[in-house]
Amino acid sequence: KPFLLFLYICLSAKSTLLEMQRFYKLTCFLFFIFAEMALPAQEFSAIDSMLQAEKNSKNDSVKFATLSKIALAYADSSYEKSIVYWRKALDLATKKRYRLGMADCYQQIGYILMRQGEFPTALQELNNALTIFEFIKNRKGMGEVYNDIGLIYKSWGRYELALQNYLSSLKIYDEIGDDEGSSIASNNIGQIHYYREEYEKAITFFQKYLQVNQRNNYARAVAGAANNIASAYLELNLFDKALDYYTKSLQIYDSLGIDLGVAILQDNIGSLYSKKGQYSDALLFHKNALQKLNKLNSKPRISPVLMNIGLVYSQTKNYPLAFDFFIFSI
DSSP states (O other), rough: OHHHHHHHHHHHOOOOOOOOHHHOTTTTTTOOOOOOOOOHHHHHHHHHHHHHHHHHHHHHHHHHHHHHHHHTTTTTTTTHOOOOOOHHHHHHHHTTTOOHHHHHHHHHHHHHHTTTTTTHHHHHHHHHHHHHHHHEEEEEEHHHHHHHHHHHHHTOOOOHHHHHHHHHHHHHHHTOOOOHHHHHHHHEEEEEHHTTTHHHHHHHHHHHHHHHHHHHTHHHHHHHHHHHHHHHHHHHTTTTHHHHHHHHHHHHHHHHHHHHHHHHHHHHHHHHHHHOOOHHHHHHHHHHHHHHHHHHHHHHHHHHHHHHHHHHHHHOOHHHHHHHHHHHHO
C-alpha cells in the first residue's frame, strides 16, 4: 500500500507538473498573482488629503482628476474601494459628457473586475470603453481595450477569442505607429501560440517583442522576451538555442538584481538539463532556484520547483528522495 500510494503521488505530480510547466516558464505571464497589500501610513495620509481636496473643490475637472487619483491609489490595496471611486469619476464624466474620461473609467473598472476573476462583468465594462473610444476615434485607446479583452479571454482559457482581440490590438498599434503597443500585443499573441503548442509561430512574435525592447533599452522586458523564446525552443527540443536565450535572460536579471527572475531562470534551465538527461546539472540549477525562492519566501513558486526536483530524482530512480520532494510540494 505505501508503494501504491507513492506511485500514485509520482504519477499525479508528474501529470500536474507537465501541465503547470508550460505556464510557469513564461515569466512575462506570471499569471495574475496580485497581493492585497496594506497601504503604508503615508499613503493613507495622501488619500485623506485627496479626499478632502475632492470634497472642497468646486471645479469638476479637478474633482474628476482627484477621484481618478484616489481610485488608482486603492488599485492594489482594495479593489472594492477603487471601483467605488472609479464609479464616482464615471458619474461625473457622464454628467459633463466627458467621453474620454468615461472610456477611461470603464476601462479601469473592467481591468479591476478582471483581476477579481469576474470575467463576464469585466467584458461588459471594457466593451463600454471600446464603444466610446470608437465613437471619439481614439485609436490608441481602442488598441489598449482590445488588448485587455484578449487578456480576459486568455485568463479564461478561451484562446481563439483571445487571439482575435490581440490581433485587432496589433493591427491598430501597427497602423498608428505605436512600437511599444505593437510589441506588447506581439508578446501576447506569442503566448497564445505557445499555449496552443504552435511554437514556431510563438517564436516569431516573441522575437518582435524582443527586438522592440532591445531598441528601447528596456532590459527587464528583453529578459522576459528571451526567456519566452527559450521556452518555445525547449518545446521544439532545440536545446542549444534554448540554453542561449535562457542564459541571456538569466544574465540580465542578475545584472538588474532581480532575484525572483534569476530563480525562475535557474529553474527553467534545470528543466532543460533534465530534458537532455543531464540530471546532475538539472539538480544543481533547480536547487539553486529553490534556495533563492526560500530566501524570497516566494511560496507560489516554491511548489513547482520542489516538484521539478522530485521528478529528477524519480527519473534517476532515487524514489525515496523523489517521494520526499513530491510530498513537500503538496
